[in-house]
Amino acid sequence: MCDYLSGFIHTSTCKIATGDMVHHDESRELLGIVGDERWREWEWTERDSGASLVIRTMPTDKHDEPYYRACILGDFPKRDDCEQYLVDNLPDGVEPLDLPAHLKEKT
Numbered sequence: 001m002c003d004y005l006s007g008f009i010h011t012s013t014c015k016i017a018t019g020d021m022v023h024h025d026e027s028r029e030l031l032g033i034v035g036d037e038r039w040r041e042w043e044w045t046e047r048d049s050g051a052s053l054v055i056r057t058m059p060t061d062k063h064d065e066p067y068y069r070a071c072i073l074g075d076f077p078k079r080d081d082c083e084q085y086l087v088d089n090l091p092d093g094v095e096p097l098d099l100p101a102h103l104k105e106k107t
Helices: 024-031 065-075 079-088
Strands: 006-010 039-044 053-055
Touching: 006 024, 006 065, 039 065, 053 065, 065 079
Parallel strands: none
Antiparallel strands: 006 039, 039 053
């Protein structure tokens, strides 16, 4: 995994978060969730309405991938919506230096 746009979804609250939007390991550190088993990786690789959205779940999770997909798509029907939310909610100390051009104009 680890392609643009990447992040995490919380297994209880369905809250999404990201650190650098590409690397899960670095995002984990930036978010302070290293070792926190309540977060699942996701990535949304195309500017679409969810066709390219993939969530990594565990067999022991209470919910499956379609459930978490529905959570994300319920709040963000298109990747651009999700992307803008994540840019607006980057962790403290993270700067949007390498954003795609269409997002630099909005920040």
